[in-house]
Amino acid sequence: MIEITNFIEKNRETFLGQLIEFLKFPSVSSRSEHKQDVRNCGEWLVQHIKSIGGENAYLFETEGHPVVYADFIRYPSAPTVLVYGHYDVQPVEPLELWNSDPFEPIIRNNKIFARGASDDKGQLFIHLKAFESILKTNETFPINIKFLFEGEEEAGSNHLDSFIEKNRELLSCDTVVISDTEWFDFGLPSICYALRGIAFVEIKVKGPNRDLHSGSYGGAVDNPAEVLANLISRLKDRYGRVTVPGFYDNVLELTVEEKEEFARLPFNEKLYRESLGIKQTYGENGFTVLERTWARPTLEVNGIYGGYTGEGAKTIIPSEATAKISMRLVPNQKAQEITQLFVEYIREIAPPTVSIEVFPMHGGNPVITPIDTVWMRKAKEALRNSFGVEPVFIREGGSIPICETFQRVLGASPVLIGFGLPTDNIHSPNENFSLENFFGGIKAIANYYMLLKDK
Secondary structure, eight states: OHHHHHHHHHTHHHHHHHHHHHHTSOOBTTOGGGHHHHHHHHHHHHHHHHHTTOEEEEEEOOSSSOEEEEEEOOOTTSOEEEEEEEOOBOOOOSGGGOSSOTTSOEEETTEEESTTTTTTHHHHHHHHHHHHHHHHHHSSOSSEEEEEEESOGGGTOTTHHHHHHHTHHHHOOSEEEEOOOBOSBTTBOEEEEEEOEEEEEEEEEEOSSSOEEHHHHTTTSOOHHHHHHHHHHTSBOTTSOBOSTTTTTTOOOOOHHHHHHHHHSOOOHHHHHHHHTOSSOOOSTTOOHHHHHHHSOEEEEEEEEESOOSSSOOOEEOSEEEEEEEEEEOTTOOHHHHHHHHHHHHHHHOOTTSEEEEEEEEEEOOEEOOSSSHHHHHHHHHHHHHHSSOOEEEEESSOOTHHHHIIIIIOOOEEEEOOBOTTSOTTSTTOEEEHHHHHHHHHHHHHHHHHHTTO
8 A cells, every 4th residue: 555655645736636627617416507517527527537547438328417437347256346426516505605716626724615525526536536546556456446426416316216227237336335425523534324315395385376465465365475384383393203194103213232332422512502503402302413313304494485585575475485395314214105294294284275286306215234244344444544543433314315226226235435524514605625534535445445355
């Protein structure tokens, strides 16, 4: 590893310059106006992979944004690793809260600031630089590797499932490695073994055929905004439990050992509250903050709109009102089943004075992987070797829906070796990525690949 590490150190400026170029693409997959930007970013990625020695690098078309695939296969008897990541990014709004242009990366305090810096371009790029560093110093690669980089993860991964189903042979592998998660704390390398799933819906409440004068019609016509507020208020009880019938039926409970491991982690609730600017945490009774966010299902209102929200007064009964709602799911829950339960409950409690529509937007099932596999043990060893700290196994509350597909279709459990930090501001203004973790991550992933040759 000494020669590989020296190569990484000598090429820090080159690697950083390439990352900056990658981050400049406004590859916002959820916005139609950025469709060409997403494609341009994918094409750049294909050419970059070719330039560093990757083979069979292609842009595969889907009904949505394209998928990038490449590989380097030399040894039929060696392990095959599939590296997954995504090159699309979240929208940047509210733009006024950014301290710099989100697509003009800048370096401050040994961090790179840009949309996608941590989620997931910076972490994806770690794997390409690790691959390049090994290849340039060894003239070959010790294992078989395949790269699969998606262009619409932030828009729901609506077409990747079918792509994987159709390309099982092309994507066949022994394990899937993903860097799209974060460490538990600064200086504490972490391997994630479970992610929550998601079921995302939109509720639309329709009342009169037009906005009405609140004086002329108030008291005679039901108000869609008020109906929506009432429906939302009935989705949870006062103790933080979701009231949708059957919601908790299949929840996989935490083991005693897991609860003990959670309790040993250096979590400071006071600092947690201060960092968020809140006076008190909130959630399902009987569970700690980590248990609630990692291992319990939730329901959250992501947005509500309807009626007049501009400056000054406009006294109306709005014609309609809408809410977007996400439910985070835990192992043994299924997104499709939970969505159906939600729809049935809304229909049950909706009044006859309005019409209700529920639109399932997207969903993904939760995933949990065993921590005693060779893939996990080698990952822990690689992180320990590179950062000089004993890594921890954690869960995360977020979702990477495609992980369950890898398990189900390819029979390959994912190894989630992320390098993000809790302060990276992913999905928020001023997203950033620690350069210490970027370069340390390149060394760690290179070390991981070298360790796998002796699996």
